[in-house]
Amino acid sequence: MTSPESLADELSRSGYLTDRRWRDALAAVPRERFIPGTAVAVPVDGSPRYPIDRDVDPGTWRTAVYTDTAIVTQLDDGATDLTDGIGDFTSSASAPGIVVDFLELLAPMPGDQVLEIGTGTGWTSALLTCELGPEAVTSIEVDEQVAKDAAANLQAAGLAPNLVVGDGADGWAAGAPYDGVHVTCGVRTVPHAWIEQTRPGGTIVLPWRPGFGHGHQARLTVIGDGRAIGRFSHGSTYMMMRSQRPPAPAPDEGGDWRESSTLLDPRRVVRAEAGAHIAIAGLVPGLFGHGVDGGRGTFQLWLWDGEGSAARVAYDPQYTRCGVEQQGPRALWEEMESAYLTWVEWGAPGRSRFGLTVTTEGHRVWLDEPARPLPVPE
Template sequence: MNLDQRITALADRLTGLDDRWRSAVRAVPRHLFIPDRAWCDSRDRPAHLIDRNTDPEAWVDAVYSDAAIVTQLDDGATDIARGKGDYTSSCSAPAAVALTLGALDPYDGDEVLEIGTGTGWTAALLAHRLGDGNVTSVEIDPAVHTTAAGNLAAAGRSPRLILGDGSAGCADGAPYDRVHVTCGVDRIPHSWVGQTRPGGLIVIPWIPRWEGGHLTVLTPTGDGTATGRFHRAVGFMPLRSQRWPLPSLQDAYRDSMTDLDPRRVLRSSYGADIAIAALHPHVYATHADRPEGHFHLSLWSDDSDAQVHYSPEHKHVAVLQRGPHDLWDEVQDAYLRWLSWGSPPKDRFGMTVTPEGQYVWLDLPANPVTEPGGPRTPHAQRQ
C-alpha cells in the first residue's frame, strides 16, 4: 500500500471511534509524529529498532501498525538505538489512543486539557476534532515539549502547549469540559477534578502498583469530588512524579509457607486485581512462569519485599518476606476478602476522588472498599 492507503487503513481499523475521530486520524497522519529512529514495542514480535534512513519500508510498517513507538529512554539519557532502559516517552499504540479518545466522547466546542503531550499526535487529533483553540496540552519534559511543538507545526496544528508538571493541571484556562490523561496514574491529582466542569469527564489510565492498569472515567459532581467506573485494561508509562522506587534492603528473609496458590491470585479476575490494589496500594508485583510448572511471584513496596515460589513437587508454597510489611500476607488477605465478597468482577467496582484522597467502591460510591485513610469492609454484595 502507498502512504495514503496506509493512513486510511489505520483509520478504518479503529472501529471503536466514530466517523469524526476516524476523519481526524486520516487528516493527522501518524508518521508526522514519529522520529527517524525509534523503538517499536509490538505485541506481534520482540521490541526492535526502526530506522527510516536504513529501512524506510519497515519504519512505515511499524508506524501504521498497532504498536507503541517508544521515542525516549531514561528521560533522554540513553540512546534510543540501545533499546535497554526505562521507556519514558512514546507515541501510544493506535488502539490505546482510540480507547481513550472514544471514552472522552467530547461535544463540539468542548475545551480539553491533555496531560502528557508526548509526540503530539493525540493533541493533534484533539485539535482537528475540536479546534486548536480548544485544546491545552501539558508536557513536563523540555526536549519532548520542543519536539512535539515541531511535529504539530509540521502537521498544521497549533493547540496551546504548556511546559510544566501535568499533575498540577493548568489552572489558566480552567474549567475544562474534558481532561485527557496519556500517562499512567496511581494517585489521581485532585487538581484535575477542580479544573473540570461539573458533569465533564476525566479519562485516566489508572495504573496501580498491583498488576496492570484500568481505563477509568470519572465525572466531577460539583462538590469537589469526581466518581466513575473502571473499564478496559490499559498499559501506560507512569506520570513522572509517581514513578515507583525499588527498595534497598539488607535484612534477612523470614521463612513461611502458604496453602494459597499464587497463580490463582494473579489469574483469577480483574476484579481481584482491583480489590488487592485498593486494599494494599503500596504493593507492587511481578511474576513469571518457570520451567516444569514452577511459578514465581515477587512483591515489593517502598520498604519491604517478598518472594513466593510455587512448585508442583511440593504440597505447600514457599514464602520469603522481609521488611516491616509481610507483603504476601497482605496480598493473601486482600484476595480472600475479595472471595468473601462473592468474587465480584471488574465492572462492579468504581472510584471516587475527594480533596482528602481517593477510594474504591463496590457497586455504589456509598459502599466503599477503601477510604482515603485505608481499607474497610464493604456491605454485602448487591445483586
C-alpha cells in the same frame, strides 16, 4: 497498503473506532507526521519489540506507523540512545487503538475546553485540535526535549494548540476551567488539581495503575464538591507519570525475614482477572509487586510497599506448600492473600463492576456503586 485509511479500517474492525469524527481526524493528521525516523516498535499483541528506521527500511517503518503498534520514542528519560533499543520506555506514541479508545471515552462536545496531560509526540493533541480547534486544546509535557519535538511536529502539521512545559500533576490553572482532562500517562493517585480545574459534570479519562497487576482505563465525572466518581472499563498499560513512578524494592541486605508457608499458588493471584487486581489495590493500599517464571516450572513473587515492608513467595511444583518470607511492619503476602480470597468470596466480580471515588482525602475503590466502598485496613 499501510495508510491512514487502512489504519482506520483496522481500528473499526477491532471495535476501537466507532465515532466518525475520529476517523476523519485520523485522515486529517496522518500519524507518520508525528513519528521520528528512528524508534522502537512495540506490537500490542505481545510480539517482541523491534527497531524501525525510515531511511534504512522505510517499508517496516511505515507498517509500524499504520498498524496498531506503540512506538517508543525515548528510553531512560533520554539518557539511552534509541538505536540501542534496550532500556526503560519513558516516552512514546501510544498504540492507535488505545488512543482512539480514550478519545471516544472522553467524548468531547463542540465548544469543550480540554487539558491533555502528556503531549508525547503531539499526535493525540493533533487529533483533539483537529476536532475541537486550537483554542480549545491545552497540552502539558514535563520533558523539555519531548515538548520541543512535539511542538515542531504540530507546527509542521499546521496545528497550534496551547503547549505548556511543566509537571502535568499540577494541571494548568491558567486555562481552567476545563470540560475534559485527557491523561496519556499512568497514574496511581489522581492529582486533585485536575478535579479543581474541571467543571462540574466534566470528564477525566486516565490509565489507572495502582502498583500491582493490571492497568485500568477509568472515566471519572467531576461532581463539583471536590469529588470525582467513575468506573473502570478496559485494560490500559501506559508509562507512569514521572512524579508517580513506583519506588524501587528495598535492597535485600539480610534483615529480619519471617518465614512461613502458604497453600495458595501465587501464580493464581498474579494471573487472575483484572477484577482481582482492582480488589487487591483497594484492600491493600500502597502495594507494589511483580512475578517471574523460573526454570522447571518454578515461580517467584516479590512484593513491597516502599516503606520498609517486603515479601517473597516461591512456588515449586515439587512441593505442596509455597515458601513465604516477609519483613517490615506489614505482612504483605498475608494482606494480598486475604484480599484475593475476599474477591473470590464476592463471586470474582470483573473489572467493570468496580469504580473509583477521588476526594481531597484520597481514593476509595468501590464495588457496584459508590455507596459500597471497599473496606480499608485501619
